[in-house]
Amino acid sequence: MMTKSDVTTMIRAAKREKGIGWAAIAEEVGLSEVFVTSACLGMNSLLPDAAGKLVDFLGLPAEAAVVLSEYPTKTFAQTVPTDPCIYRWYEITGVFGEAFKELVQEKFGDGIMSAIDFDMQINRVAHEKGDRVEVVMSGKFLPYKSW
Amino acid sequence: MMTKSDVTTMIRAAKREKGIGWAAIAEEVGLSEVFVTSACLGMNSLLPDAAGKLVDFLGLPAEAAVVLSEYPTKTFAQTVPTDPCIYRWYEITGVFGEAFKELVQEKFGDGIMSAIDFDMQINRVAHEKGDRVEVVMSGKFLPYKSW
Amino acid sequence: MMTKSDVTTMIRAAKREKGIGWAAIAEEVGLSEVFVTSACLGMNSLLPDAAGKLVDFLGLPAEAAVVLSEYPTKTFAQTVPTDPCIYRWYEITGVFGEAFKELVQEKFGDGIMSAIDFDMQINRVAHEKGDRVEVVMSGKFLPYKSW
Amino acid sequence: MMTKSDVTTMIRAAKREKGIGWAAIAEEVGLSEVFVTSACLGMNSLLPDAAGKLVDFLGLPAEAAVVLSEYPTKTFAQTVPTDPCIYRWYEITGVFGEAFKELVQEKFGDGIMSAIDFDMQINRVAHEKGDRVEVVMSGKFLPYKSW
Amino acid sequence: MMTKSDVTTMIRAAKREKGIGWAAIAEEVGLSEVFVTSACLGMNSLLPDAAGKLVDFLGLPAEAAVVLSEYPTKTFAQTVPTDPCIYRWYEITGVFGEAFKELVQEKFGDGIMSAIDFDMQINRVAHEKGDRVEVVMSGKFLPYKSW
Amino acid sequence: MMTKSDVTTMIRAAKREKGIGWAAIAEEVGLSEVFVTSACLGMNSLLPDAAGKLVDFLGLPAEAAVVLSEYPTKTFAQTVPTDPCIYRWYEITGVFGEAFKELVQEKFGDGIMSAIDFDMQINRVAHEKGDRVEVVMSGKFLPYKSW
Amino acid sequence: MMTKSDVTTMIRAAKREKGIGWAAIAEEVGLSEVFVTSACLGMNSLLPDAAGKLVDFLGLPAEAAVVLSEYPTKTFAQTVPTDPCIYRWYEITGVFGEAFKELVQEKFGDGIMSAIDFDMQINRVAHEKGDRVEVVMSGKFLPYKSW
Amino acid sequence: MMTKSDVTTMIRAAKREKGIGWAAIAEEVGLSEVFVTSACLGMNSLLPDAAGKLVDFLGLPAEAAVVLSEYPTKTFAQTVPTDPCIYRWYEITGVFGEAFKELVQEKFGDGIMSAIDFDMQINRVAHEKGDRVEVVMSGKFLPYKSW
Amino acid sequence: MMTKSDVTTMIRAAKREKGIGWAAIAEEVGLSEVFVTSACLGMNSLLPDAAGKLVDFLGLPAEAAVVLSEYPTKTFAQTVPTDPCIYRWYEITGVFGEAFKELVQEKFGDGIMSAIDFDMQINRVAHEKGDRVEVVMSGKFLPYKSW
Amino acid sequence: MMTKSDVTTMIRAAKREKGIGWAAIAEEVGLSEVFVTSACLGMNSLLPDAAGKLVDFLGLPAEAAVVLSEYPTKTFAQTVPTDPCIYRWYEITGVFGEAFKELVQEKFGDGIMSAIDFDMQINRVAHEKGDRVEVVMSGKFLPYKSW
Incomplete structure (x- = not known):
């Protein structure tokens, strides 16, 4: 069963391969950079239409759009962030x-x-x-x- | 020896008694609200001139201005804030x-x-x-x- | 400078001495039991009118009403409560x-x-x-x- | 050996595929939404009869019903939940x-x-x-x- | 305002001075050793009658009996006990x-x-x-x- | 290399399949329920003879008896248990x-x-x-x- | 009520004033250095006779001997010691x-x-x-x- | 790439199979029991000569000797050990x-x-x-x- | 998708096999030892040119150079380091x-x-x-x- | 009994009053700035001669020199420092x-x-x-x- 973490990895791989930035993805999807980036990292969900545009743009499988539109559980593992x-x-x-x-x-x-x-x-x-x-x-x- | 915590209490007491808000204090001191408030709470220091204006405005003892201009140790006791x-x-x-x-x-x-x-x-x-x-x-x- | 913690102690002392319950206090103040109790414990604030009624009812000093109407910092010291x-x-x-x-x-x-x-x-x-x-x-x- | 976590994944996959909500599952099983959902997430157990209905409704293997009726160990990994x-x-x-x-x-x-x-x-x-x-x-x- | 912690100190002081053990206190109060000891340590409450007997036996002030019969907040400060x-x-x-x-x-x-x-x-x-x-x-x- | 955790899983699988309880296992092994259960969960070790009886009774491989008789490292992952x-x-x-x-x-x-x-x-x-x-x-x- | 912590402070003060070391105290008391030191720091108790010798040697009040012979609660405040x-x-x-x-x-x-x-x-x-x-x-x- | 953890598992497997104790390994290697055991558990390193003797004695692959002689990162996962x-x-x-x-x-x-x-x-x-x-x-x- | 952790393992394996030290790698790359080592451990990034030299020198796949030049997330898992x-x-x-x-x-x-x-x-x-x-x-x- | 913390407060008060910096104190004492500052903050001890010079220079009571030369317990209260x-x-x-x-x-x-x-x-x-x-x-x- 494809998870949000799987989709994040797919998006990162597509970005590395195609040399696409977050700004271009956000523009394609029609939403702001911050929101789209956070959705791609699994911290927010996209409406199905936006998710579909993103998946088409990056050439990901259709199930990825379903996963991107599911409601996320926001988990931050480090109580004090180290980065x-x-x-x-x-x-x-x-x-x-x-x-x-x-x-x-x-x-x-x-x-x-x-x-x-x-x-x-x-x-x-x-x-x-x-x-x-x-x-x-x-x-x-x-x-x-x-x- | 008067501490930054003592001065914060004096400022809160003067605010309660005189009914003065942070905006008025900041205007008197000639700096932004956020910065002045954080200095009054002991998280930043004021230059001696600014500290003097604040102390005069609120009627605090002169040593309070010295304390306000000393460099603070920024300590936040709660790893995860609860408020x-x-x-x-x-x-x-x-x-x-x-x-x-x-x-x-x-x-x-x-x-x-x-x-x-x-x-x-x-x-x-x-x-x-x-x-x-x-x-x-x-x-x-x-x-x-x-x- | 009187604190919310001081006022909570005063209220507990008055309750012990007079044998008054939270329900009676809430009724006097004209708000719900949960809200009034939480305000008395320092986790919420009362409007000045309600604070005045409470202070009169329990025979507390006038400054206590000012303190009860100040905005609280909600601090819970135990990450995992033990009671x-x-x-x-x-x-x-x-x-x-x-x-x-x-x-x-x-x-x-x-x-x-x-x-x-x-x-x-x-x-x-x-x-x-x-x-x-x-x-x-x-x-x-x-x-x-x-x- | 099939675990409760495996069964939760199966249920989520079936929900995604069939477009079924928790309310429909609860109704089929004949129990409340909260209880059935928590059992599907591995935090409570179902009686064998209820587990059987659930497994039939979602088309899961029979062993899943055994697992759903086993007594769970309630583990919550985050001391302070982040979602x-x-x-x-x-x-x-x-x-x-x-x-x-x-x-x-x-x-x-x-x-x-x-x-x-x-x-x-x-x-x-x-x-x-x-x-x-x-x-x-x-x-x-x-x-x-x-x- | 007398606290449970104050009363525990009084009881320890009376025990040290009079050389009385927990068993004798429990017998006087008419309850089990474990329960009475835990109430004296502030982790349980005594009914007023039992609290009165205890206070009389150890020669404590009358307010101590009121405190012993109040409902305690059970707080254990060490997540992992060290003793x-x-x-x-x-x-x-x-x-x-x-x-x-x-x-x-x-x-x-x-x-x-x-x-x-x-x-x-x-x-x-x-x-x-x-x-x-x-x-x-x-x-x-x-x-x-x-x- | 077979671990105590592997053996615990084998025992749980055998219990599920055969419908055997801890009492029956303990009786077969000739020791108390608490001790045998804790050994099966990897928190204590069995003498070789007892381990052999257990392995025979549940139909586990011979190496499982060796593992059950090895000295365990007692690890409890949750500082405050949640179940x-x-x-x-x-x-x-x-x-x-x-x-x-x-x-x-x-x-x-x-x-x-x-x-x-x-x-x-x-x-x-x-x-x-x-x-x-x-x-x-x-x-x-x-x-x-x-x- | 005199506490073990009070007695530790008294012993440290006497040591500073008289220039006496732990070895001399241990010799006077007739026990080993490690044990006597740990008892003086509140982590072990002395038998009344040994406590009496110690109190006499350092010129402490008689109640200190009672306190030294009471059973301590061993509390170490730092999970990971920093010294x-x-x-x-x-x-x-x-x-x-x-x-x-x-x-x-x-x-x-x-x-x-x-x-x-x-x-x-x-x-x-x-x-x-x-x-x-x-x-x-x-x-x-x-x-x-x-x- | 073979890790220290892999080598520890190999050593434990060889010990289980051959029935060899730490004392025998230490004697073969020519160092003390404590040091050799800690090196085998990945907390210290062996000089190449000693590592070679150990690997020969237990019949491990040659790369294991290289790993045993590499400098370890000493990691202890439990702040408070539970065993x-x-x-x-x-x-x-x-x-x-x-x-x-x-x-x-x-x-x-x-x-x-x-x-x-x-x-x-x-x-x-x-x-x-x-x-x-x-x-x-x-x-x-x-x-x-x-x- | 190749990760920084994968590349660190490749570099360690190459170092073990070829017997190359950090100093030699740093010299080849033309940067300081500390910086190059930290980049190889995933805590800093190399410019593409430097990454290319490193990958050539150690005989790693070309994708490793891409990974080395990506911006790292600095994560240190131990709040108090144990080594x-x-x-x-x-x-x-x-x-x-x-x-x-x-x-x-x-x-x-x-x-x-x-x-x-x-x-x-x-x-x-x-x-x-x-x-x-x-x-x-x-x-x-x-x-x-x-x- | 005067503590290291008391002496640190005295030194800070003398510094505030006299307007003396750490460099001047270190020069007077004849040691490096870092070491003298850390000793004044209670994290290191001074030899009696150096402690005497410091106390004379700042006009502190003689007992302060004794305290400065006692061996400190190095305690840092914040696992992760916040300043x-x-x-x-x-x-x-x-x-x-x-x-x-x-x-x-x-x-x-x-x-x-x-x-x-x-x-x-x-x-x-x-x-x-x-x-x-x-x-x-x-x-x-x-x-x-x-x-």
């Missing part, structure tokens, strides 16, 4: 998490930023002292309420 | 961390987004289906290189 | 968590039950073979979507 | 666990809600601001006693 | 836990031994090669059932 | 461990109950309110001494 | 633990070296390339047996 | 580690016992109350110094 | 980490030493009392700044 | 640890770099693209040997 690129984000959570909470509360009242009704863009911003990674996240504010 | 507002960010790190890494590599080559040469804004964005928390992070891209 | 009454719920999460996920997905599509837009009741249900604890939880369904 | 749909329940345990304990004690005396003499329903409840997931759990109260 | 006397029991759980499960299932069907409807005795049994510790535990069998 | 039947024992260790230690010390002096010079029986005891699992453990008292 | 002097022993356990087990089994049959019926000496051995720490441990062999 | 024979040593580290440190410091000054310039013997010592396991460890003292 | 050679570095981090931080701050102001814009040499330095391992690390100082 | 300045070193250990081991083995044979017979310098090196932190560590090579 430096990902760890830095964990570090930002630790260093700025309480300040983030303080400001969300001040601006919105008690509640949280949703991680479900959520989107994210990653941009390259030119800068004279070295280009910068810009991340823009947007999540719906969900207020606590009493009952 | 929902902060946990959601940890979850985003887990769910989108690998996609983030893939896209940074595709857009910049191998390397990371710095968490030191870094800034962040938190905005309230009006939306008809419920206002949204917008987070904009910007960090310098640091490339790996061989030697 | 049997709470552990059983952790066990249910482990044993039925995947089945819960399967059925939410089947009934709603991919997404989650919100723990923020959420309420809960705890009832005693008489039963001939021994009374039963009934827990009714209701959380808004939050769908994942692509972008 | 958001399951994590939210862990969060509810942390945020409301002590309030739950307080109210069970007040309503019943010292003791716990059984996680063994236990059942659960998951319902979709229509709501104008967005449908809600309703979970109803019922467990026998087990009192502590002295000896 | 050898307690670790050995943890080791027995690890070494014989699966065998225990197999035999409970064979003798009773699927289910567990309750740790709530439960009692335990600890006896000294004379033996020519060295006396033995005998532990007799009895817990109600709780069957799993389908629904 | 409810085994967890309850872990809970008993946590809730009653300190009381156990107090009473062993009072009855014997400072020391421990051995987990090596140790035996255990598991019995079904009929009871009008529901049958009970009785566990009788006996371990040699090992005194600490000075040197 | 290099102690870590090296942890490392030896990891590197040579399996070899130790193999050789104990070969020389004695299945069983363990007791850590209770146990003694240890630590010696300085002169060596031309640098003196060596010699540790001699002796523990009773405890055989596993079937029942 | 009782090895755990007892972990327990000794916890119970006597601080006393060991105190005495090394008193006898040698500040520093540690090396775990690298290190050797160990394991002996069976006859004793009327039961034979004893004697462990003799010797490690070079390494002093801390200032710079 | 003594690597653990010592972890120990140095623990023992001298705070002193390092103090001195970096004093010499540079608040900030960190980059682990990305970073290089390292490992040298053998002859010394009459025993040769020494010299490690020279150089990382760009990254200052914190306010915004 | 970014220290974490980067942990990251270097993870990313380059295996390469370090490979090269030490190639250059010296099997063995380790001592963390005891060890010294370290931290230098500021000017660089046109931003100054660099240079760390030079030197530790005696300790070879494994057979016995």
